[in-house]
Structures are given as C-alpha cells and as structure tokens.
Amino acid sequence: MPAKTIPSRNSAAVEDYLERILELINTKGYARVVDIATSLAISQASVTNMVQRLDGEGLLQYEKYRGLVLTTAGETLARNIARRHQLLTDFLKLLGVDDRVIEHDVEGMEHHISPPTLRAIEALTNQLKRRPSLRARLK
Amino acid sequence: MPAKTIPSRNSAAVEDYLERILELINTKGYARVVDIATSLAISQASVTNMVQRLDGEGLLQYEKYRGLVLTTAGETLARNIARRHQLLTDFLKLLGVDDRVIEHDVEGMEHHISPPTLRAIEALTNQLKRRPSLRARLK
DNA sequence: ACTCGAAATTAGCCACGGCTAATTTAGTTG
DNA sequence: CAACTAAATTAGCCGTGGCTAATTTCGAGT
Ligand SMILES: [Mn+2]
Ligand SMILES: [Mn+2]
Ligand SMILES: [Mn+2]
Ligand SMILES: [Mn+2]
Numbered sequence A, B: 001m002p003a004k005t006i007p008s009r010n011s012a013a014v015e016d017y018l019e020r021i022l023e024l025i026n027t028k029g030y031a032r033v034v035d036i037a038t039s040l041a042i043s044q045a046s047v048t049n050m051v052q053r054l055d056g057e058g059l060l061q062y063e064k065y066r067g068l069v070l071t072t073a074g075e076t077l078a079r080n081i082a083r084r085h086q087l088l089t090d091f092l093k094l095l096g097v098d099d100r101v102i103e104h105d106v107e108g109m110e111h112h113i114s115p116p117t118l119r120a121i122e123a124l125t126n127q128l129k130r131r132p133s134l135r136a137r138l139k
Numbered sequence C: 001a002c003t004c005g006a007a008a009t010t011a012g013c014c015a016c017g018g019c020t021a022a023t024t025t026a027g028t029t030g
Numbered sequence D: 001c002a003a004c005t006a007a008a009t010t011a012g013c014c015g016t017g018g019c020t021a022a023t024t025t026c027g028a029g030t
Helices: A012-028 A033-040 A044-056 A072-094 A099-112 A115-129 A132-136 B012-028 B033-040 B044-056 B072-094 B099-112 B115-129 B132-136
Strands: A060-063 A067-070 B060-063 B067-070
Touching (some): A012 A072, A012 A099, A033 A044, A044 A060, A067 A072, A072 A115, A099 B099, A099 B115, B012 B099, B033 B044, B067 B072, B072 B099, B072 B115
Antiparallel strands (some): A060 A067
C-alpha cells in the first residue's frame, strides 16, 4: 500500500486551465498551447509553464512541441469545475443577472463552491425552474 | 479637477484584512497587529507588512508601534465586503448548508460578487425568507 | 532539401502574499 | 529607573502565476 498523497487543494488557476483545456478538446478535438493562451487571454509562455507543471502533477500528459491529453485525474477535475461553472451560470441566469456579469462573477465564484453548497444551489435552481411565479417576483 | 485614480480591483487578501479590521474595531474598539494576525491565522510579520501597504494605499492610517484607524475609503470597502459576507451567509443558511461549510465557502465567494449579483441574491433571499414552503422543498 | 513563419520553449524578470528568525520598541513591574 | 516581556518591525526567504524578449522547433511550401 503506497503512501497516501496529500489532498492539496487545487488553485483557481489550475482549475481554470483544466476547464478550458477540456472545453477546447470537446470543441476542437485538441488543445494546443496557442489555443489555451488565446482562450484564457494570457501569454503562450505562461501556458507552456503551467502545462509542464500540470504534467508534473499528473493531471495531463504533455510532449514538448507535440501536444497534450488530460489524464483520468485531470479530466475528472476538469468535469468537476465545468459542472460548478454551469450550475452557477444557470442559477444566476434564473435570477435575471446580465450575461456579462454572470460570466465575470461565475469565473471567480466557481472555485469556492464545495459539494454541499453545490447540491444546495442545485436543488434551489431546480425549484426555481419549476416556479415561474417566484422568478417573476424577483425582478 | 485632479486626475482620476485608476479603479484597480482590490484583492481578496485586502478585502479580508479590511473586513477583519472593521470587525475587531467594532467588537474590541481597536485592531492591533497581534489581534489581526490571530484572527486571520497568519503571522504578525505578514500583518505588519500588509498594514503598511494599506496605509500607503490610503485605506487606513498607521503609526508604527502605535495603532491604526480606517480611513473613510477603507471603512467603506470594509462595510461593503462585510455586507457581501453577511448576505451570502444568510442565503446559504436558508438553503440548509452546514455552518462550517458556509463559513469556508463564503470566505472565498464573497470576493467575486458584483453589485448586480448581490442585488439578485438579496432579492431571492428575501423571497425565501417569506416562503417556508419553498424552503421545505429544498431539503 | 531549404526556407520561412507560426508555435513553442527558455531565460529572466516581477508583484503578491505568505513564512521564520533576528531585532527593536514600548509598557509594566519590581 | 532598570529589567523584563509582549508586541511590533525588519531582513531575507519562498511559491504562485503572470509578463517580455530571445531562441528553438516544427511543418509547409517551393
Ligand atoms: Mn474560474
Ligand atoms: Mn469557469
Ligand atoms: Mn474572504
Ligand atoms: Mn469574509
């Protein structure tokens, strides 16, 4: 039985990279450094650096000048953050918040939603979807 | 008319310091370096450093070895973050999230709530307070 | 096979916000 | 008023996650 790896919280930056990489793979079929950089509006150099770090952490496999694939661990984390992003977006949308504001706020909030909070907001969002009368009361 | 100062977003760290300083002043009447350090669970050295930075940014007035007071700008920011903290806490409480989880998540989320999102969650929270039937549906 | 431009990497820099260890200050106490 | 202690400060360090500039690699196209 190998020594247990330390839990070690993932940073917001790591989550943002993984989320975007998964999104690129899902839409374009692959995620190159230049695509990630453009999509996150940061420099290619910064992306190269982070991608090498994520490789070292076992969240993706990277071959220099070639390309990358998410590992199972990396994809799990990516799907997880994507889920939080989607839920918060749906929730704020139901509250009538402007799309630009939603995008901005969700990008920050998504990194601080633990599973119980996720479930609670999820339940509330589902109720809200079924109660247009209540939604109307919020404007 | 003087040149407009750059908006320059306040960091989560700055907001946490200001929030805690205001809280200490409200409860103890003053906020010493040692109190802030204990309360935020960081070293006194780190607090000294930040307090001097906040002084330089005009958010508080600090006299070495003496003490500090929030400026009007600093107190405004402190009240603002405190308000976001309180609202999120009330909101998640209504959803039945565990207190420990609330404390943890709110401490992170509060820094990413812009005014429109604040208002939307506020409206929703008020509706929730008046509709125990809906609240019951969430458990 | 060579050349050329885009993509990627490296090197070196920076601000932020933490830390420990060593030192200084101020207030209390004998 | 001297000594002691708690509080505060300074000095020096570190990891994270950005940046630019310079260099290297790759893949087309001729
Ligand atoms: Mn994000
Ligand atoms: Mn996101
Ligand atoms: Mn906080
Ligand atoms: Mn707070």
